[in-house]
Amino acid sequence: MSVWICISILTLTWIASLAKLTRRYLDYNASTPLHPCLDRKWPQFAKAFANPSSLHESGRVAREAIESARETIASFISASPEQLVFTSSASEANNQVIQWVFDHHGPDAHVIISGLEHSSIREPVSYIQSQGVQVSIIEPDTQGRICVDDIAAAITDQTRLISVIWANNEIGTIQPIPEILALAQKNNIPFHTDAVQWLGKYEINLQTLDVDFMTLSGHKCYAPKGVGALYAKDPIGLTPFIRGGNHERGLRSGTENTMAIMAFAEVLAHTDPSALEAHIRPLKSQLVDQLSERISDYYLVGNQSHCLYNTLAFGIQGVDAQALAMNMDLLGIDIATGSACSSGATEPAHSIKAIRLPKSQQNEVVRLSLGQFTTAEDIEMSLAALSQSADQIRHA
Ligand SMILES: Cc1ncc(COP(=O)(O)O)c(C=O)c1O
Incomplete structure (x- = not known):
């Protein structure tokens, strides 16, 4: 095992121990926490x-x-x-x-x-x-x-x-x-x-x-x-x-x-859609902007001009979505690889097939969906975890 992989595993384990303290939920399209x-x-x-x-x-x-x-x-x-x-x-x-x-x-x-x-x-x-x-x-x-x-x-x-x-x-x-x-x-x-x-x-x-x-x-x-x-x-x-x-x-x-x-x-x-949008939209922008800085060879999925302001679906070239989501889970971050309604399925999500993504990319897509309780720190930590997990999976 190379020194690089050892260092990655040690770092992931260290982050995972911290993650036990704070779980970060980025799967609001599957289900939301209860309103306070x-x-x-x-x-x-x-x-x-x-x-x-x-x-x-x-x-x-x-x-x-x-x-x-x-x-x-x-x-x-x-x-x-x-x-x-x-x-x-x-x-x-x-x-x-x-x-x-x-x-x-x-x-x-x-x-x-x-x-x-x-x-x-x-x-x-x-x-x-x-x-x-x-x-x-x-x-x-x-x-x-x-x-x-x-x-x-x-x-x-x-x-x-x-x-x-x-x-x-x-x-x-x-x-x-x-x-x-x-x-x-x-x-x-x-x-x-x-x-x-x-x-x-x-x-x-x-x-x-x-x-x-x-x-x-x-x-x-x-x-x-x-x-x-x-x-x-x-x-x-x-x-x-x-x-x-x-x-x-x-x-x-x-x-x-x-x-x-x-x-x-x-x-x-108690729901004010425009207040929710004002909270979430900048967080999604933070995610999109920094994704390009932190991750190489990623691609966004779906029409970005006509997209829910809380949802980002993307793939990372050469990085299996299931492996990525499992790594993120270990690091305390909940993300989805497709519809949570069909969890357990290893098939690409229905929409991914419907948009005819190339076969090589169909199993690379993950979805982050943000919500009322998402913070800038959640986004920051998720980006760090995404970048680290992607590197680890690519070099494994
Ligand atoms: C667009 C859409 N329709 C229907 C459903 C099913 O909702 P429920 O869990 O209330 O049956 C879901 C759940 O993911 C959904 O996202």
Whole structure:
């Protein structure tokens, strides 16, 4: 073993021992920590413990808590409370929209989705395709942007839904949603967008962006896991994905997750997207600027002009992403190599394949996603760790 490798290992071990003191989390697109506004709220939320469908006083307290939360969340996106259906997750909301197409139109329908959708769109779409539905998948350009003309060219008389993710979780690319919506409206086709990575980071005004369906999730914007929501412009036309107790006005059975719903509303009431952007944008600039100074042969992935301000996907030539993430983990820094929703998979993330990155680079891409609690020191330490890990892996 060369002296150089010995020194690297000793240095990494030394940094790792320090890292035990401070863990640095740069995986906000996978899930966020809870918003501090919740710290003192849990005892109050716990008082709404009763079954919200029960008619007694305790049940009514829980019901009122849910309805008040619905109003807060609806007002955050400029919608009406009755247009929101609470679900267990964004995955469930996405499944519900796709199931709705099949329930209403059966196997004669045609559906258009982008090639950058989350698996909770892709897999139900693939299921209804197996039942006869025609599907067009619009692939992005090599930077991850969907071309509106490609969607226009795919529309047929049978098209019953267009679904395009607002911002991709793996590479952060933002899609031209207002333009795609205008196209859908011109052709009288319902439009759905998965806004999971958008919610909380940017404003959403459904009075001006008149989509038919929108998917939201709590745990990507500082609320707990176990709560999501489906916005439906016309909820009367919606069909339930889970049947049973007729909860959520018959649109989603299952006793509501009252505390998580209350927490979701509380967090959004404390969310100021522009303040979050003002905090995170300079940190991302620090990361991008210093990456070029500290790391040789790196390349950015995805369209940088249309990218979430908290997300940076990049690869380092000759450095395996799994090895890099493992080294960073040892050094106390949490980063992702693809979608955390499919962790354990050694396959390149779906979006990486969709943008047709050269095969040699597909296993080199890592994602750093920043958030409300990221500091300049986190960025500094991550850059030092990235540079050291990359050198070590290259020389191993
Ligand atoms: C864009 C997007 N949609 C949907 C989901 C699924 O969210 P949930 O964990 O709430 O099911 C995720 C999770 O990573 C996501 O990033």
